[in-house]
Amino acid sequence: MQRVASLLLFFATWWVASLFAGPQMLPGPERVLAVIVAQARTGELFAQLGVTLARVACAFTLAMVVGTAIGLAMGRVRLVDRLGDPWLIVLLNLPALVVIVLAFIWGGLTEVAGILAVAVNKLPNTIVTVREGSRALDRELDEMAQVFAIPRWKALRHVVLPQLAPYIAAAARSGLSLVWKIVLIVELLGRPNGVGFEIGTAFQLFDVTLILAYALSFVVVVLLIETLLVQPIERRVSRWRARAA
Amino acid sequence: MLRDVAFTIGPREVVALVGPSGCGKTTLLRIVAGLDTEFEGAVTRPAAGRLGMVFQEPRLLAWRTVEENVRLVAPDATPDALALLFDALELAEHRGHHPGELSLGLARRAALARAFAVDPALLLLDEPFVSLDLPLARRLRQQLIALIDTHSTATLIVTHDLEEAVSLADRVLLLSPRPARILADIAIGTPRKLRSEAEMQRTMAAIGKRLDAIGSNGRGPA
Numbered sequence: 001m002q003r004v005a006s007l008l009l010f011f012a013t014w015w016v017a018s019l020f021a022g023p024q025m026l027p028g029p030e031r032v033l034a035v036i037v038a039q040a041r042t043g044e045l046f047a048q049l050g051v052t053l054a055r056v057a058c059a060f061t062l063a064m065v066v067g068t069a070i071g072l073a074m075g076r077v078r079l080v081d082r083l084g085d086p087w088l089i090v091l092l093n094l095p096a097l098v099v100i101v102l103a104f105i106w107g108g109l110t111e112v113a114g115i116l117a118v119a120v121n122k123l124p125n126t127i128v129t130v131r132e133g134s135r136a137l138d139r140e141l142d143e144m145a146q147v148f149a150i151p152r153w154k155a156l157r158h159v160v161l162p163q164l165a166p167y168i169a170a171a172a173r174s175g176l177s178l179v180w181k182i183v184l185i186v187e188l189l190g191r192p193n194g195v196g197f198e199i200g201t202a203f204q205l206f207d208v209t210l211i212l213a214y215a216l217s218f219v220v221v222v223l224l225i226e227t228l229l230v231q232p233i234e235r236r237v238s239r240w241r242a243r244a245a
Numbered sequence: 246m247l248r249d250v251a252f253t254i255g256p257r258e259v260v261a262l263v264g265p266s267g268c269g270k271t272t273l274l275r276i277v278a279g280l281d282t283e284f285e286g287a288v289t290r291p292a293a294g295r296l297g298m299v300f301q302e303p304r305l306l307a308w309r310t311v312e313e314n315v316r317l318v319a320p321d322a323t324p325d326a327l328a329l330l331f332d333a334l335e336l337a338e339h340r341g342h343h344p345g346e347l348s349l350g351l352a353r354r355a356a357l358a359r360a361f362a363v364d365p366a367l368l369l370l371d372e373p374f375v376s377l378d379l380p381l382a383r384r385l386r387q388q389l390i391a392l393i394d395t396h397s398t399a400t401l402i403v404t405h406d407l408e409e410a411v412s413l414a415d416r417v418l419l420l421s422p423r424p425a426r427i428l429a430d431i432a433i434g435t436p437r438k439l440r441s442e443a444e445m446q447r448t449m450a451a452i453g454k455r456l457d458a459i460g461s462n463g464r465g466p467a
Contacts, residue, residue, distance in 0.1 A: 144304045147278050147296055148318040148363060158317055162308040240308040240343045 027209040035213040048214070049221060052183055052194040055111075059118035060172075060179045066119070067126025068168060072160070074127065075134020084127075091124040096182050100189055109190040118182045125178065126171045133167030165237040173230060180222055246272055247284070248424040254367070259393060259400040259437075261410035263452065264420030265459065270403040271301075273425070274371050277401060294366025297359075297398070299373045303352040305344040311355045312340040319362035330358050334388055350381050354388075361392050368393075370402040374409065386412060390437050407449045407456075412440065417452060421459055429455060 011029050018028035039045035074081040074088075100117040107113025137160060145155040161168075187196025195214045202210035246269045254260045262270045275281040277288055278298055290296065305314050315327065331337045334354040344352055353373060360368060373389070374382040386409060393400055393413070404410050410417050411433065419429040433440070433448060 140300070140302065140304050141306065143280050144298075144300065146280065147298045147369075148359075149295065150318060154317070158309065159306060162306070237308075240345065 023209075024206075025208065027212065031209050032212045032216060035209050036217055039210075039213060039217075045214075045217060048193060048195050048198050049217060052180070052187065052196065052218065053221065055115055055118070055183045055186070055191075055194065056176075056180045058115045059122065059183060060175060062115065062119040063122035063126055063175060063179065064168070064172060067123050067171065068130050068164070070123075071127040071130025072134050072164070075131040075137070081131070088124055088127060091120070092128070096121045096185065100182070100186055104190045111191075114183075114186040114191055118179055118186055121182050122175050122179050126175060129167050129171040130164060133164045137163050162237065169230075169234050169237070173226075176222060176225065176230065180218065246423055246425065247276075249426055250420075252418060252427060252430070254399045254401055256399055257397055258416065259402065259414045261414035261417045262401065262403045262420060263405070263407065263410050263417055263456070264425060265422050265456070266405065268420050268422050269425040270405075270420060271371055273420075274369055274401065274403045277367075278369050291366035291399070295363045296367055296369065297361060297363050297365030298369040299353075299356045299360045299371065301371050301373075301375060303344065303349075303356040305352060305355055305359075307344050310341050310343055311336060311347070311358070314344070314355060315359045315362045318359055319364075322362050322364075326364075327362065330361055330392075333392055334358050350377055350385065353377065353385065357385075357389065357392070361396060364396065365398045368396075368398045368400040370400065370404075372404055372406075373402070374406075382406075382409070389413065394437065407452055408445070411445045411448045411452070413437065417448075419452065419455060428459065 014026075015028050015030075018026045023031060036045065070084065074084050099120050100114075103113045103117035103120070107116065141159050141163075142155075145159050150159070183194070184196035184199065187194035188200040191197055195218050198214050199211050202208075202214070250273060252260070262273060264270055272281060276284050277290070278296065279288070279290070305311075306317070309317065312327070312331075315330075316322070319327075328337070331340055334357055336351070336354050336358055339347060339351055339355070344355065347355065357373065360370075370389075374385050377385065390413060400413075402410070402413060415433060415437075417429075417431045417433065418427050419431065420426070421428045431448070431452065435444060
């Protein structure tokens with residue numbers, strides 16, 4: 001209820017602000033909605049959202065899988081941590097724009113280069129979070145797995161990953177929003193389609209309504225993913241905590 | 246910590262390690278389990294068959310049910326064998342519970358079930374009933390005796406509880422304070438099931454006397 005009220009307040013503020021700023025600078029919610037509907041009718045909206053979403057999914061999955069593996073290795077093996085730490089610091093402090101521009105220069109204006117650039121931007125954050133989780137792993141359970149000779153992959157799946165789940169979930173949650181923001185920049189700079197490309201075009205035409213229409217649509221998509229996918233998964237993996245309490 | 250400790254456990258034999266607090270009983274057990282590798286000497290574990298272990302803490306996976314915890318280490322155990330095991334330990338109605346929902350006593354039983362589920366060739370128990378109240382500890386001990394007698398496993402149990410040692414073991418190894426050596430190897434001839442209260446009291450008194458002589462009552466905290 002409070003969330004709905006807060007959301008209504010947001011739209012009210014927007015509407016009032018649009019009265020002062022004028023439709024050129026800040027069109028009201030009703031205008032933006034009209035454009036969203038029009039774009040949806042032609043199918044253009046869904047096509048662009050779909051393309052962007054596919055890129056987000058690829059980059060996100062790549063960053064999560066590789067980042068989890070590296071984070072786990074760094075958290076568990078001191079040598080890997082020492083060797084990897086300087087690389088990690090470089091990666092953490094590399095501006096997203098630099099990574100994207102270099103990826104496009106080295107890899108050409110290709111899909112692979114774009115997705116890799118996004119994944120590399122998300123990677124260090126996942127590594128740091130999962131490394132933190134790996135350092136907190138229960139040594140006693142490792143010993144249990146060792147004594148009972150639980151095969152490695154099985155121990156990873158049943159003993160290690162459930163302990164990392166909260167950390168992976170945290171990385172995923174911040175990752176989703178980070179990744180889609182960077183995907184838009186990649187699309188703006190070097191892809192011929194997607195929400196970022198559309199916003200770039202709208203920028204050149206100074207079409208604020210279209211910019212807001214695409215931005216808002218994608219925010220809704222991300223919110224849907226968050227409520228329909230991320231949160232249920234989180235609840236599922238932490239079910240045992242709730243029951244134990 | 247340990248010095249010149251050498252012993253063998255026969256198949257189906259139960260050996261109890263008893264000694265003063267902090268003498269290295271648990272370390273010895275960890276060496277036998279292969280968890281501590283920084284030692285000089287050799288451990289020969291059974292060539293075939295698996296290791297089962299019950300730690301001082303139950304060490305169950307909190308995110309898996311009791312049954313899943315057991316099945317994880319013993320994927321080949323038949324449903325019948327598991328049912329027998331859960332019945333023997335009065336765990337049948339807790340199969341679907343998560344460890345966080347269990348009392349310490351029940352969690353200890355689940356840990357026992359897990360150790361027996363692998364049908365171990367060597368079973369290692371590290372003070373399996375510590376910090377349980379006496380009646381409960383006795384009851385679990387009876388269940389443990391029944392399980393040991395129906396499984397063909399060699400057993401090494403670390404305990405500071407003489408009653409536990411004397412009622413479970415075929416042999417009691419008495420360790421000295423650090424660096425621990427084996428002071429005495431006391432065989433108890435009578436089978437576990439047939440031991441009378443009086444006989445156990447006599448054996449306990451005899452071992453207690455030897456422990457007093459080395460400056461520990463052997464009943465202190467581990």
